[in-house]
Every structure is written in structure tokens, then in C-alpha cells.
Amino acid sequence: MDGSFILAHVPDYLSGAWVTLRFGLYGVICAMVLGLLCCLLRYFRIPVLQRIAGGYIELARNTPLLVQLFFLYAGLPRVGIRFSAEACAVIGLTFLGGAYMAEAFRSGLESVDRAQVEAGECIGLTRGQNIRYVIFPQALATAAPALFANVIFLIKETSVFSVLAMMDLMNVADTLRTSGGRTVEVLFMLVVAYLLILLPVSALATLVERRLRYAGFGNQHSV
């Protein structure tokens, strides 16, 4: 491996990593908001809207992100709707991630014991208060591993952004490889770059999950 080649191209990878991380995070945050919204529409069984949320979740989970991005970037302009590449990236990632986040939130909400819901009702909380103070905190604890898995999944999915001609990590590496031909060095740096971004996220996930376990959710009937 050529060390001087690697050193010379660190700045390229840094700027690629910045694009990956920035748009990945925008997507993750928007996906969480959308996912939570969809999940609540279904949880509260809001007429019509819960159906739309359900249909959207199936659509988003059963089509590839690449196809979704093509649709946004190449399909919509044909009917006069045009977004920038960056907007397409965030919308696409939100569209895909929202469905996965909704399912993660749902698994958390469903895991909360029915008796907890009733206990909240019995002290006279409104439905909203019950969700906010009693149900949701416990649901979040259960959903945390799935939510973190989705975050990591979505950040990895940003590698598809290269089809939008965005200079993310994947595209930086691809450009270097096709112009210079140093395939081994280029791909080695690509792998390292993704690891440097995602390993801290994994570590954070482990830390949070362990803390939640220590806090002792669920299983309160033992002792």
C-alpha cells in the first residue's frame, strides 16, 4: 500500500465524510420525527390518517432507496417538481427511514404492559399525559436498540447518494478509483472512513442500552 497516496487524499475523504455525516444526520433526525408521527397516528387510530401512514410504511420499506432516489431526482422533474440533489438526499433518506423508525417506535409502544396504561388512567391522567409521562418513556427504552440500529442503517444507506452526484464518501472513493487506479488504497480508506463514523455511534448505542438496563425497566414484578 502507498502511504503517501493515502496521506495526500485524507482531505478528500474528510470532505466526503462531512457530506455523508451531515446529510445522514439530517435524514436521521427527519426520519425520527416522521416515524414518531406515523407511529402516533396508528397508535391513536386516527381515522384515514392511520391508513395513509400504514400504506406509506409498506411502500417505503418494500422499495429500495436507490429506486426512491431515482423517482425523486429523475421522475418528479418530468411532472415539473424539481428538488436539488441535497434535498432529494434528505427527502429520500427521510422517506425510507421514517418507515423503519415508525416500526421501531411501534414495537416499543406495544411492549408497554397494559397494566401500566391502566395505572396511568387510574390516577386521572389524560390520554396525552399518560403517553407522555408513563407510556412513551418506557416504550423508548424498549425501542432504543431498534432505533440505534436504524440510525446506523440510514447512515450506511447514504452511500447511495453518489447517484445524485453528491460528493459523499462513496463518490469521493469512486472518483479516485476510476481516475487513479489505486483500488486497494482507495477502498481501504473508504472502509476506515465509514468505521470512524459508525463505530462511535455503535459505542453510544451500547452505552445507552446498558444504562437503560441498569435503570431496570420492565420486569417489575420480580423481587
Add this chain to the structure above:
Amino acid sequence: MSETILEVRDIHKSFDGPGVLRGVSLEIREGEVVVIVGPSGCGKSTLLRCINGLETIDSGEIRLRGEVISGRTRDLHLVRQKIGMVFQSYDLFPHMKVMDNLQLGPVRALGRPKAEVEREALEMLERVGLRDKAQALPRTLSGGQKQRVALVRAMMMHPEILLLDEITAALDPEMVSEVLNVVIDLASGGMTMAIVTHEMRFAEAVADRVLFLEEGVILEEGSPEQFFHEPKTERARRFLQSFTYAARRNRDGIQPKNNPGD
């Protein structure tokens, strides 16, 4: 004569299949402690759950201080603020410290100032012997301690009436009395209660009136002295007998084995 707090008139309730409650009526006056006993599956728990709207009733009427509370859906939480309920499984909020469990209802549902509620919560914890557990998480408490906290949590709402649904059924035997003593203390303080229990000696100790429920109807009603010692119906007599052991093991003729020297 004190005022009627709760009035249940001819309520019916069925899930899929035969009726669980088949025309139950009862009245509970202020400060009165009514104990409901009966074989499992007789509808005792369902009756309590119908009273605070955890189950809807098929027909009949329930009134709290004269006001109809059955059939409501929109402002059910306002009704429940006046009816305390404690379950067999404690159901403390596991993610909150004891103090937060106690404050949630009064502060969020009733909008009372936090400092005042905290002071009251500490007094109540003192009364049940758990003042030092205010900052503990529920999972660190024993079953008996959890159930005492659950009782305090219900009392913090200053309910008109307290419904207790087999609150000692999940406890180890040595923890039963620490919980029931709290209930007796509350009863002595004038708390109106409807209690479902299998602890017959406790029922006799705490009740002003006993209802015997079987197959969804009240078969018998009376003072604890009368019900436990001279039940009027054969069904009640048989039910009460199931808490004693008629047969005794015959130990005659059993010799100790380990003393061949005698």
C-alpha cells in the same frame, strides 16, 4: 346517616359468552368499607373495573355522589381523579422514583404545586413507614413496599373512594400484613373503600359490610360478624369452608425411626 358516595344500579357486563355481571346493585356510603368476596371468576374484579370505567358496562347505571359516571368517554379522566384504584400487581411506574410516582397524578392531572405535593407525599410515606424510600426506584423495593407505595399513590389524589383489587394476592405471606395494616389505618381515617380480597380474616377485620358475589350476582350481603359466622346461604357456607381444612392427616401409629435405643 352519611351521604351515599357510590351507587351502582343493576349493571350487566359480558365479554364474549355468558354474563360476568348479571344485575349487580350496591350502595356505598361515605366512610364505609365494603368488602366483596366470592369464588374466582365470580365477577368481583370486573365489578371494580366497571366502577372506574376500565371496563364499559352493557346496561345499568353508576353514580358517584349522585352524578352519573357510567357511559362517559370524553371526560373519563376527571371521574378517575376521584376514584382511586390499586391492583394486585402494584403497577408502579418503573422508570420513576417513588417520589415521582406519587407526584405525577397530583401535579400533572390536578395541577397542584409541586412543593406542596412533595411535602404531602413525604408525610404519607412516613405514615406507611417508607419515608427513606422516597428517592428509590420501584425495582429496589420488596413487594410489600411497592404495594404500600401504590396505596399512597392512589391516596395522593384524595379520592372520594378507593377500590382495592386483591392487593395482597401477589405478595409473599410475610408481607401481607404490612400492606393490610395500611388499609386498616386508612379505613380508620374514614376512607370510603370497596375491597376485593381473599384474605378472610382481613375482610372480617376491616369490613363494615360484606357482599358475597357468585356468578355475577350478589347472593348475600351482611355484617362481617353475621356473614363469616352465620352465612345465610348454602353457597356462602361452602365458599367459607374452602378456606379451612376439614380433613386432618391421621398420624396415629407413626413411630419415630431414629431412636432404636429406647
